[in-house]
Amino acid sequence: MSYFKWPPPKRRKKLIIAFPGSVLVTEDTLELKTIKAGLLGRSLAIFRVNEALLFRDSDTTIRDLKLLRLLLKYMVTPPHIRRKAYPITSDLSAVGLLPPLRLYPHDIPQNVEVGVKIDGYVESCSGGECKVYLGRIGYGILRDYVKPGSIVTVEVKSIVNSKIILQVSSWGDIYTGFRVKVIYKLEDIINYYKSRSHTIILSSKYGEWIGNIANNIFAHLSRSKGALIIFGGPYKCPYEYTSSDLYDFIINTIPSQGTISVRTEEALIATLSALENLSVLS
Known part of the structure; x- marks a missing residue:
């Protein structure tokens, strides 16, 4: 029996991940910071995370926080509209080092036909119509108002005299x-x-x-609307500067670790793998 499903389904319950911007502080160059962001982004997507929340701890610089947000948002944006949504700046000069996510909306259709869905970039709107960039497909006309500069999921409603007429749509239950x-x-x-x-x-x-506490976690998650899982940075764990009363569970998913420290991107994979086995968030 295969458990592989494509398109990937949305989770029944929300999975939110939080970690500090200081995850980039150990990297000395933009290239290394970009690679680190890429590792985090891949893990978030593989485990179908709904939201990545970045917070500031005592080791976080505002620059690293903003850079991490930019790189993660860039990764999740469909490749065919990235250049429109994110004109290349110095902070994005190393994005060629980012691994592709290959999320479901990232593969655009080979042929344009009625009913096809795609994410587009809204370039401009006037007279009740918006001009939507669709990558190599070209442009479509959306007869609705969406704020220029937005990314919108659209569906091909009709093709009239080589003009692609669009309507606002959604990906439904697909992650x-x-x-x-x-x-x-x-x-x-x-x-x-x-x-x-x-x-x-x-x-x-x-x-x-x-x-030791898997059954308790399973029971708690079964009653909740979702999970917020928090990770620390390279120098400090939130356990050291927040009250333990804030958490329902404090878990170790790498007991008897063989290294003196476990990096955030490593802990992310270990923890999400362990929790995935509980299946309650699926």
Whole structure:
């Protein structure tokens, strides 16, 4: 029996990941920072994360925080409209080092026909129509108003005299990537999702091995609307500067680790793999 599903389904419950902008502080060059962002972005997409929230710890610089947000948003944007959505700047000069995500909307159709869905970039609007850039397909006309500069999912409604007429659509129950937000204070993130009935989990070397509390986590997630999973940076874990009372669970997914430290991008894979086995968020 194959468990591979394509297109990938959305998760039944939201999965939100939070980590500090300081994940880039150990990298000395833009190229290395870009590679690090690429590793994080791949993990977020592979595990169908809904939102990536970036916060500021004592080691985070504003520059790294903004750069990480930019690179992750760039990655999740369909390649055929990236140059429109993100004109190349010095911060994006090394994006050739980013690995492709190959999310479902990233593969554009070979042929344009009625019913085809695609993400487009809204260039301009006037007279009740918007000009939407569709990559190598060219342009389509959307007879609706969408804010210029937006990325919109559209469907080909008709083709009239070689003009592609579009209508606003959606990808429905298909997973299409993660949103990226900066929320400076970790406590604000936790309080927001706690008030909305999410399970709050801290991944930390100071936590209890997940194997000992898997049943408790499963039961808690079953009752919640989703999960917020928090990771630390290269120098400090949130366990060291926040109250443990903020978390429903503090878990260790790499017991008896063989290295003195585990990098955030490594902990991300280990923790999401362990929680994926619980299946409750699927």
